[in-house]
Amino acid sequence: MASQAVTPQSVDFSKWYNEIVYKADLADHSPVRGCIIIKPYGYELWEGIRDALDKRFKETGHRNAYFPLFIPESYLKREAEHVEGFSPELAVVTIAGGKELEEPLVVRPTSETIIGEAFSEWIQSYRDLPLLINQWSNVVRWELRTRPFLRTTEFLWQEGHTAHATDTEAEAETLQMLDIYADFAITEAAIPVVKGRKSNIERFAGAVRTYTIEAMMGDKKALQSGTSHNLGQNFAKAFDIQYLDESNERQYCWTTSWGLSTRMVGAVVMAHGDDTGLRLPPKLAPIQLVIVPIFRDDDEKITVMAAVDRLKAELKAAGIRLHVDLREGQRPGFKFNDWEMRGVPVRMEIGPKDVSNNTVVLARRDVLGKAGKQFVSQDGIVAAVSDLLESVQQSMFDQATRFRDENIHDVNSYDELRQVVEAGGWARAWWSASDDDERRVKDETGATIRCFPLEQPGGKGICVFTGQEAQEVALFARAY
Amino acid sequence: MASQAVTPQSVDFSKWYNEIVYKADLADHSPVRGCIIIKPYGYELWEGIRDALDKRFKETGHRNAYFPLFIPESYLKREAEHVEGFSPELAVVTIAGGKELEEPLVVRPTSETIIGEAFSEWIQSYRDLPLLINQWSNVVRWELRTRPFLRTTEFLWQEGHTAHATDTEAEAETLQMLDIYADFAITEAAIPVVKGRKSNIERFAGAVRTYTIEAMMGDKKALQSGTSHNLGQNFAKAFDIQYLDESNERQYCWTTSWGLSTRMVGAVVMAHGDDTGLRLPPKLAPIQLVIVPIFRDDDEKITVMAAVDRLKAELKAAGIRLHVDLREGQRPGFKFNDWEMRGVPVRMEIGPKDVSNNTVVLARRDVLGKAGKQFVSQDGIVAAVSDLLESVQQSMFDQATRFRDENIHDVNSYDELRQVVEAGGWARAWWSASDDDERRVKDETGATIRCFPLEQPGGKGICVFTGQEAQEVALFARAY
Numbered sequence: 002m003a004s005q006a007v008t009p010q011s012v013d014f015s016k017w018y019n020e021i022v023y024k025a026d027l028a029d030h031s032p033v034r035g036c037i038i039i040k041p042y043g044y045e046l047w048e049g050i051r052d053a054l055d056k057r058f059k060e061t062g063h064r065n066a067y068f069p070l071f072i073p074e075s076y077l078k079r080e081a082e083h084v085e086g087f088s089p090e091l092a093v094v095t096i097a098g099g100k101e102l103e104e105p106l107v108v109r110p111t112s113e114t115i116i117g118e119a120f121s122e123w124i125q126s127y128r129d130l131p132l133l134i135n136q137w138s139n140v141v142r143w144e145l146r147t148r149p150f151l152r153t154t155e156f157l158w159q160e161g162h163t164a165h166a167t168d169t170e171a172e173a174e175t176l177q178m179l180d181i182y183a184d185f186a187i188t189e190a191a192i193p194v195v196k197g198r199k200s201n202i203e204r205f206a207g208a209v210r211t212y213t214i215e216a217m218m219g220d221k222k223a224l225q226s227g228t229s230h231n232l233g234q235n236f237a238k239a240f241d242i243q244y245l246d247e248s249n250e251r252q253y254c255w256t257t258s259w260g261l262s263t264r265m266v267g268a269v270v271m272a273h274g275d276d277t278g279l280r281l282p283p284k285l286a287p288i289q290l291v292i293v294p295i296f297r298d299d300d301e302k303i304t305v306m307a308a309v310d311r312l313k314a315e316l317k318a319a320g321i322r323l324h325v326d327l328r329e330g331q332r333p334g335f336k337f338n339d340w341e342m343r344g345v346p347v348r349m350e351i352g353p354k355d356v357s358n359n360t361v362v363l364a365r366r367d368v369l370g371k372a373g374k375q376f377v378s379q380d381g382i383v384a385a386v387s388d389l390l391e392s393v394q395q396s397m398f399d400q401a402t403r404f405r406d407e408n409i410h411d412v413n414s415y416d417e418l419r420q421v422v423e424a425g426g427w428a429r430a431w432w433s434a435s436d437d438d439e440r441r442v443k444d445e446t447g448a449t450i451r452c453f454p455l456e457q458p459g460g461k462g463i464c465v466f467t468g469q470e471a472q473e474v475a476l477f478a479r480a481y
Numbered sequence: 482m483a484s485q486a487v488t489p490q491s492v493d494f495s496k497w498y499n500e501i502v503y504k505a506d507l508a509d510h511s512p513v514r515g516c517i518i519i520k521p522y523g524y525e526l527w528e529g530i531r532d533a534l535d536k537r538f539k540e541t542g543h544r545n546a547y548f549p550l551f552i553p554e555s556y557l558k559r560e561a562e563h564v565e566g567f568s569p570e571l572a573v574v575t576i577a578g579g580k581e582l583e584e585p586l587v588v589r590p591t592s593e594t595i596i597g598e599a600f601s602e603w604i605q606s607y608r609d610l611p612l613l614i615n616q617w618s619n620v621v622r623w624e625l626r627t628r629p630f631l632r633t634t635e636f637l638w639q640e641g642h643t644a645h646a647t648d649t650e651a652e653a654e655t656l657q658m659l660d661i662y663a664d665f666a667i668t669e670a671a672i673p674v675v676k677g678r679k680s681n682i683e684r685f686a687g688a689v690r691t692y693t694i695e696a697m698m699g700d701k702k703a704l705q706s707g708t709s710h711n712l713g714q715n716f717a718k719a720f721d722i723q724y725l726d727e728s729n730e731r732q733y734c735w736t737t738s739w740g741l742s743t744r745m746v747g748a749v750v751m752a753h754g755d756d757t758g759l760r761l762p763p764k765l766a767p768i769q770l771v772i773v774p775i776f777r778d779d780d781e782k783i784t785v786m787a788a789v790d791r792l793k794a795e796l797k798a799a800g801i802r803l804h805v806d807l808r809e810g811q812r813p814g815f816k817f818n819d820w821e822m823r824g825v826p827v828r829m830e831i832g833p834k835d836v837s838n839n840t841v842v843l844a845r846r847d848v849l850g851k852a853g854k855q856f857v858s859q860d861g862i863v864a865a866v867s868d869l870l871e872s873v874q875q876s877m878f879d880q881a882t883r884f885r886d887e888n889i890h891d892v893n894s895y896d897e898l899r900q901v902v903e904a905g906g907w908a909r910a911w912w913s914a915s916d917d918d919e920r921r922v923k924d925e926t927g928a929t930i931r932c933f934p935l936e937q938p939g940g941k942g943i944c945v946f947t948g949q950e951a952q953e954v955a956l957f958a959r960a961y
Contacts, residue, residue, distance in 0.1 A: 029599065066519055066524050069518070071635070091579075095574075105576075118512060155551070
């Protein structure tokens with residue numbers, strides 16, 4: 002239908018994204034610069050992400066807490082790199098309760114500082130370690146250029162903050178949380194992310210090492226989708242987070258932090274969407290199954306709705322998230338298109354003939370048209386729908402993995418790297434050049450080091466930029 | 482134990498509250514004026530409240546969404562009563578991204594205005610109604626006097642916002658949400674709240690009618706624990722929320738809003754706590770059962786822990802939230818006291834003798850000492866613990882109900898009212914006096930009209946203040 006048409010991805014991917022986010026009712030514009038309204042359909046997608054992560058955090062011993070939105074300005078300044086990284090982006094409260102504040106309050110851009118201060122109180126002895134805390138909250142970063150979900154002035158996220166007795170334990174935690182992010186992305190979001198370490202110039206302000214999961218979007222650009230930071234003793238020293246060890250000596254803790262945000266909603270949209278609209282992975286889809294009853298008159302309606310009500314009850318009892326489209330005045334074809342645009346993984350069509358045949362039509366979103374449709378018996382509908390949802394989930398993951406692998410290219414020279422990046426792919430290159438060289442590549446190609454993948458080819462190679470020996474390959478790509 | 486001792490309620494209830502909130506690790510002080518840190522134990526209590534409410538909201542057709550934290554200052558001013566009510570309490574961002582903002586941004590004290598603006602876009606026709614939205618978020622009100630959970634500068638809450646075609650539907654929604662709050666408070670929090678209507682001077686800034694659930698705390702003071710507002714067409718007119726009706730004529734919507742906050746954590750503490758500490762209702766308790774293994778040596782430890790692990794697995798599989806206290810270097814007596822102070826509803830003690838007898842000791846928090854202890858067989862432990870949890874929940878509710886009913890007194894004169902209030906009770910009085918009279922009662926007695934209860938005696942009476950005829954009784958009490 003004309004009203005659902007979006008700009009094709011091939012014409013302008015960026016425009017496609019901006020259109021579909023609003024058309025599919027994931028978000029709406031807001032009167033506040035750089036902020037969106039997350040509409041119910043988008044928020045339900047975020048709830049799915051949140052619940053899947055929260056379960057994993059709790060299973061690994063983390064507990065949720067909540068720290069103040071406001072941070073005294075002086076706190077930010079205690080860790081030198083941290084304040085340098087964040088100060089250009091701060092929103093500052095200067096007036097409260099009708100009076101000018103003596104010390105301005107910063108709206109948290111992240112909470113290492115205020116949580117660090119609390120940790121210094123909570124931790125006394127080695128018995129208090131490890132301390133494993135997570136917070137679900139909103140944060141504010143005054144970004145110059147914003148895009149719905151991908152980069153907004155205010156966004157929702159979780160930020161984990163932990164303290165440990167040793168560097169080894171902190172590093173293990175940092176990598177454990179990276180694994181949890183990757184497992185979530187792969188298992189729930191059907192996005193085959195690459196795990197890796199950030200380069201010096203891309204790491205978090207105040208971290209010793211930053212790890213990332215990088216996802217390939219439909220236009221082959223990279224999206225940093227979650228990060229996990231080993232903060233070493235930087236914040237422990239800035240905030241005096243110390244513990245008495247078993248020999249009764251004072252030691253600084255080793256801390257970590259890790260975050261994943263509503264940006265993941267954008268990742269799901271851009272990794273899976275097509276010209277028709279969204280394609281939501283069944284495990285995260287707010288609506289996994291939409292039922293479209295088809296009838297021409299009241300008699301048919303009674304017949305069809307009796308079957309629909311029965312099937313709905315069965316499917317709901319099995320925990321399948323479903324919606325019955327009862328909109329009046331809209332033809333089935335319109336509804337089919339509408340739900341395809343909204344990315345619902347499976348559609349059930351049921352009319353009077355289906356009822357008399359004891360069948361329904363199931364149509365899968367990942368295979369449009371007749372090829373994706375099948376008649377199934379109403380008996381055993383739960384198994385049929387469940388199997389189909391699993392199949393859609395798997396095939397979306399497989400498709401995204403193929404797409405990713407087809408578009409990562411090993412390159413042996415800077416020229417090759419440029420060509421690959423120019424053509425929109427990711428270049429994998431041996432790298433041992435300097436931070437300045439990395440900046441030069443960025444200036445010349447628009448690509449950054451997305452990460453040094455944890456999975457390395459092994460051995461040594463020749464740095465594509467300097468011709469010197471290199472220990473690692475890096476992934477270069479243009480990114481959001 | 483001395484380290485757990487708190488000021489007795491009878492000595493100073495207020496001090497008792499302030500001490501227990503921190504001692505039980507519900508919250509910690511923060512460096513930001515009037516803000517607390519919600520620690521994991523307190524946050525888990527809030528998660529229980531949130532989940533129980535969220536389920537009820539979704540079952541009644543509401544969907545969650547998320548609106549910006551910041552509200553343009555001009556929005557607040559569009560509804561005259563609203564801005565008057567909230568402007569003294571606002572926190573204002575004037576600087577962002579290193580620059581002075583052209584229009585200051587208010588940190589939301591509540592979101593009627595920014596959501597009203599969105600509703601005016603989203604609602605076109607009667608087909609878009611009712612629109613039923615809820616938001617879980619933080620809000621900021623710069624309060625002069627703050628107390629942990631009860632009144633903090635920043636707090637967490639949910640705010641529901643709905644739009645309807647008729648006044649009747651809006652009123653029905655307002656009352657439905659009041660019922661949901663009351664059902665939650667009674668069923669989950671074991672607090673026998675009174676449902677009622679606020680007086681003119683106590684109603685929400687911008688509302689036509691505000692309903693409330695009022696709870697009696699352990700010191701007999703009242704705590705407003707949740708409110709539901711019929712906003713009439715006030716915000717619809719201020720934000721131009723209109724719809725085309727079935728005759729194609731433009732009409733203003735009728736809107737509602739309703740909120741319940743982390744204040745409920747304080748309500749649970751103050752309604753149920755005793756001199757020993759917290760008493761948490763089993764349905765909301767983060768830890769429903771604490772298991773304290775008792776052994777003197779490694780042999781006994783092996784025997785006891787084998788039984789503990791088996792029982793733990795059984796109980797966890799049944800969905801019981803439990804914790805095994807394995808702290809070394811602490812004696813059982815210390816642990817018993819510690820968990821009593823933290824309000825865990827049921828404690829299991831298990832030592833070598835219990836293992837050989839195939840029994841455990843179960844101790845209920847609501848009946849301290851020997852009277853609350855029983856030996857039960859390890860066979861059927863799930864049923865025994867579940868039954869005991871239900872029994873604790875019920876007895877806590879019954880006890881709170883008795884306490885409430887014993888302390889509400891019908892009064893027939895202003896003198897009687899003063900005496901009842903002076904003695905710390907709630908006075909129920911026929912009332913038809915003016916707003917100014919109500920203010921005078923407050924000045925003279927410290928009591929306010931908590932509500933006109935929905936449950937009325939019927940008939941007419943004589944106003945205790947004016948001696949004129951009155952249609953309703955009001956509840957007067959001192960309040961938090």
